[in-house]
Amino acid sequence: MLALAAAATSLLLAACGREAETNAAPSPRPVRTATIEKRESSTPLTFTGRIEAEDEVSLAFRISGRVHENATKIGDRVKAGQVLARLESQNELNTLRQAQAALAAAQGQLTQARNHFDRQETLLAQGWTTRANYDAATQAQQTAQSQVDAAEAQLNSAHDLVSFTELMADAPGVITATGPGAGEVVQAGQMIAKIARQDGRDAVFDVPAQLIRSGSVDPKVTVNLVDDSKIAAQGRIREVAAQASPVTRTFEVKVGLTDPPVAMRLGATVVGRVETNAGPTIDIPSTALTKMNQQPAVWIVDPSTSTVSIRNVDVLRFDEAQATISQGLDTGEVIVTAGVQTLHPGQKVRVLGSTP
Template identity: 30%
Template sequence: MNRNHRAAVLTLVAAASLLAACTKKPASEHTDVRPVRTVVVGRSNGTVGANYSGEIRARYESQLGFRTAGKVVARMVEVGSHVKRGQPLLQLDPTQETLQVAAAGAEADAARSRVAQARVDVKRTEQLLAQNFASQAELDQQRLALNQAEAQLRSAQARQQLNANMRGFTTLVADRDGVVSAINAEAGQVVAAGQSIVTVAADGEREVSISIPESRVDELRKATTLTITVWAHPEKSWSGKLRELAPDADSVTRAYSARVSILDADADPSLLRLGMTASVMVPDVNGSGAMRVPLTAIVDHERGRQVWVVDPKTSRVTAREVKLGAAQNDSVIVVAGLAGGETVVSAGVHMLQPGQQVKVAKAVALAQAGGSK
């Protein structure tokens, strides 16, 4: 009897253990509720695109330098000075050029004297030939000497003019009205001929210099309207037009440089100062709307990018693969993977697991695609 009683007890214990195992919840089902922030994704109505940061530049910029080498002895302008066409900017020491002008003048005077003497010799020989005291060969020789003297005089006069010009080149002058944006030499510095010394940004047209990634080059070419804003005056906007696009990418950044002309900059030029931070808004070429989600909603994993979508009925999350477009400010365009009206987790994404229940702290409708003011 004792043996049978022990077997019955063991059978009851095994049955209770099996029953407890059958009633245990699956390990994959999460019982903890995570607090998260969410956004409701909506499709925008306006055009969307990308913003490119750049700076305000002048349409024409002159890199000025001396035509002769020498030592800088005077600097008449500063960076930011407004200059007029022909205004002196820097001065080289003219001592050497002055001596060369003097030497060329003396050489020209000597050549002029030789010409005068050769003319006297020709005239005298002609008189002697008329009296049969000289031969025709002597006259021909005197005329040849006169031609040589006159050629030497022309050469000396040309050198004299050349040296006079070189002395004038010791003063660097502005070639147009504008603002001095850079000076690369100081008094006492020896500079070479042709070296860039002063940069003058011409008055008038203004444009924005930007860099474009290779994936957006065609979009920029096809864009019919561009909107320009500056950080200093966010309430203002200007129309723009692509003027120049580099044919090849920069060797370091691998981006294409572009120049966007500001069409109505003359309306109030004081608002657009050189070097200001500007933003060029490139609208969607097809004119279609798009959806945006915050950058904080994107989760990177080995297969790509995903977001957590909240089921409004069960408050549980599901991982959704998405395809992204261009980023703008703190959001990014979702090209594929989401539908309008879905709720996406925007904060707390790295603490979630598939099927986990969440507690929504705040839901924000994100239908505004963004754009220039």
Template identity: 35%
Template sequence: MLLWGGDAMIGNGWVGRGLNAVTLCAALMLATPFAHAEEPLPVELFTTTRSTQTLTFSLTGEVVARDTLRASFPSGGRIAQMQVEEGDHVESGAVLAQMDSVQQAQALRAAQAGLSTAQANHTQAIEDLDRQDTLLERGATTRISRDSAEDALRIAEGALTQANADLDRAQRALDDTTLTAPTNATVIKRLAEPGQVVGAAQPVLELALGRQIDAVFDMPEVLMATPHDVGDIDLSLIDRPDTHFTGTLREVSPLVDAAAGTVAVKITVDDSHPYLTYGDAIRGTVTVTDAPRITLPYTAMSATAEGPAVWVVDPDTMAVSLRPITVERYETGWIILSGGLEENEQVVTRGAQLLYPGRIVRAAGEPQ
């Protein structure tokens, strides 16, 4: 093998400047770590402390009735009159709407006529049977004629029963053309108008039963995972922000809206106000005190293959190490931790992109 260096050649007995060049390169390579020894990296440090935070959550919802009912006609037809408007208070039995009842009235009159005929036939059958009994006692008629009269009476009794049933059915059909309030209620919404043809059991009015009201909110699913005890809830109307009243949590839906990712939450309104009406927009506010937790600036965030981490400084050697953390939640500019750090530990907040395990650092602004 030949090694050329300047004008000298090793391998054929030549000795010259090449040997000196190789020796110099080797010496430089060995001396490089010492010549380029890293100085402490200036970084920003943050000392951890535990602090208690006050959390405020506000949502906008709607005032609704506790119990509602959708009123409808039992049979289909054309609506002739709507007797109420939205917001009206009605008493039990009050007429709410009237359907066109011409056919039902005609059917009732036909049933009444049929009942009159059946009653007359029944009366005639009774008289015929009495006459046949009298004649049979005198021997002026036969047993067959008497039994035929009795059979005719039984047929007349059946026809009379059928006529009564037809009359009841016709009367009920006519009554069904009038929609009445089942109890004291408030009209929330009109779902049909006069002249409209509706089907059987198609809702035409929505009623609020009683005076109990709730506030319904669509809460984001992520807030449901926040473990806080909720007491009284501060409520205020959107158009009356200076007026406040309280409510209590009554019901949380077990289902999540797949489209919106929200959960329906119902709040019982404790204080009823005269200007509080169904459909009003309402704001609910909850204030809770969080447990003491360690809070870090968002710039301290790093990551490992297992998840979030931060660079922690050893106070004795000022060497850094990467430590996993457990994040409770994120806030604007801050990270709230639930585990991974203790109080009075120093964490790198700026300059973390230049770090590696064991790197020596110093606080920015301190003399070297």
């Protein structure tokens, strides 16, 4: 009996020893890991805008008057030198006739003064007149010449006034806006027609201020038509408004297009796309994410002890395949990418392999 009791006691002690050994040294948990690397990334930005003329000019009469004819229509194509509108020109034509008559009278006075001067010059040479008469004839000729010059200048001004009653296109283009019609009285400088010249095309966008401050220097912009994305053109930023819109608080940005297709007509709606440098980023597999304190977190592996610890991270972007981390990880750190749901802080792990 004593021998049997001793054997039972030995077996019980052996079993307790094995259980204590098992509890003291559990087997490491198998996991897959990835090493953190930073890379330079670019973020695409898209904006909706419109096509405008690179050079648009408002045409107006140089003088005031009553519009006699204005046949311009929005969308009409015009040529350089084409008459767009006319003013009633009776007063200007009368002024022209008056200037012509004044010039004819001055030329007659000049002819008479020259003949008198020639006679006085001949008589003075022969000694039949006095120096005073000769000087008076000389002065009369100079006065008559000055009157002719003044009359010619007035005639040129009258011709200009008559020409100002016709409004002509200074370059080929398309009419984008029209002003007063026939019968209306207009002032000098009042817009009669607005022409988009055919020199170039701009894609115009309204852009927030923060994107202008953080944007790249001289970025290349890809512009596509909204209704047909296959129609595209390349361009670069040509002008940025100096002041934000008081309504939208955005800045107007004009992108000069290089060889835009014909389909990109004035007023067409387009989408502009530009790549901006987002700086160094960290991409990890989405399977590495877990939660701690209701915030995204990852498990960090300590290579020296093969144990894990959990750490919160800031997620910039997330999809089914990968997540972009903005803060919380450094280059060279090892994270767990598979088996994250069964870990606890300080647990030993055994690396099965690395996730690419």
